[in-house]
Amino acid sequence: MRRVLAILAAMPLILFAAACGSEESPATGAPAGGSAGVKVTGNVGAKPTVTFPSGSPATKSSYEVIxxxxxxxxxxxxxxxxxxxxxxxxxxxxxxQGSSYDTKAPETIPINEQLPQVLQEGFTKVKHGxxxxxxxxxxSLAQQQQQQTTPAEPTKVFVIDVVGAQAPALKAATGKETGQSIKGVQVENPGxxxxxxxxxxxxxxxxxxxVVKTIIEGTGAKVQPTQTLTVHYTGKIWxxxxxxxxxxxxxQPAEFPLAQVIQGWQQGLAGVPVGSRVVMSIPPALGYGDQAQQNIPAKSTLVFVVDVLAAY
Structure with missing residues (x-):
């Protein structure tokens, strides 16, 4: 099974739709309806047991602090x-649909405006642990579906155990200079x-x-192909x-899922330790090929110097 966040990423309702609307309960401040009758048992730190009420699934989004x-x-x-x-x-x-307790690989979720409002609110009502x-x-998709023929997504239920927080991204590469280079390309490190x-x-x-050469070797975890990266970079034409x-x-650094950029980046950055600075020469076949892009002629060999500041 792919990582659980891949399930989320495939469903605009969950992570990329407009915020879910819900009226708040005067007594608790939580969305009206609470957990919609869903019951969760088991200890935090272990895969939960979830019991669903009989009848039709809930049609209104909600959250509950367990x-x-x-x-x-x-x-x-x-x-x-x-x-x-x-x-x-x-x-x-x-x-x-999946559990990081089964994969033994906790996920990282950014608490930002891309989350539905119900999740933005819910996360800020819990602490680590x-x-x-x-x-x-x-x-959340009612208005959009009136204008489109998009099939309705099934109602999803998430049980989320907050383990901790990711450390802030680095400001620049940090580590030991290796002395590596690509012939014909120069990179100067000002420190x-x-x-x-x-x-x-x-x-x-x-x-x-x-061609990928490590200019500064970081000491962080190695980048995985499924991760989202925070990077600083400069790109030029060979x-x-x-x-x-x-x-x-x-x-401002760029942030993107590695799987959604050109093949040269996907292949060149996978396995690079966070904190590293690399220089990459990317042939047209792994860049934009015969298609000209803004400021990039067709069949260009691209050269990037990239600082890998964070991966999650």
Whole structure:
């Protein structure tokens, strides 16, 4: 089974839809309806047992704090590490869709505006060590579905145990310089949190293969292909020194799922330790091929210097 967050990513209702609307209960401040009759038993830190009420699934999204936790408060903007179990509430088998307790691989969820409102609110009501129950129904897509023929998603039930929080992303690569380089390409490391300088003006012919060299070797965990990365980078075209993109110049690192970028990045960054600075020469076949992009001619060999600041 793929990691449980892959289930979420495939369902716009859960992570990428408009916020779920729900009226608050005057007594508790939680959305009216609470857990919609769903019962959760078992200790935090172990796979839960979930009992569903008879009848049709809930049509209104809601949450309930099962255990408040005793650690640090979860805040908007945090990236929380969780153990997550998800069910399809269809009123029949109510089958479990996956659990990080089975994969033994906790997930990381960013608490941001991409989460439905019911989850944004629910997370901020628990602390580290707590357990949250969330019911995600189709109420958040009601207006959209009036305009489209998109089939309704099954109601989902999540039991989320908050393990902790991911450390903030680095500001720049940190580690030991290796002395590695790509022939024809120069990278100057100014040190500290300053941007490296990339020079690609050369008469050398580029390789028709992906070339990746580690300039600074970080000491963090190795990047996995399924993770989302936070990086700083500069991109230039081989031979011309023409820059077409730089997160450094925008003043903000880029964040993206590694699986959604060009093949050269996917292949070149998988396995790189967090904290590293790498330089990559990416042939057209692993970049944009015969298709010209804004500021990038067709059949260009791309050169990137990339600082891997975080992965989750």
């Amino acid at each position: 255990q408040p936790g005793t650690g640090a408060v979860v805040k908007a903007g945090d990236k929380v590490i969780v153990n997550l179990t998800v069910y399809n509430w269809d009123g029949k088998g109510n089958a479990v 707590g357990r949250l129950l969330a019911v995600l129904a189709n109420d 500290g949190e300053k941007a490296p300088t990339l020079t690609t003006k050369t008469s050398e012919k580029p390789s028709d293969k992906l 031979g011309t020194d023409k820059q077409f993109d730089s997160s450094w110049e925008r003043g």
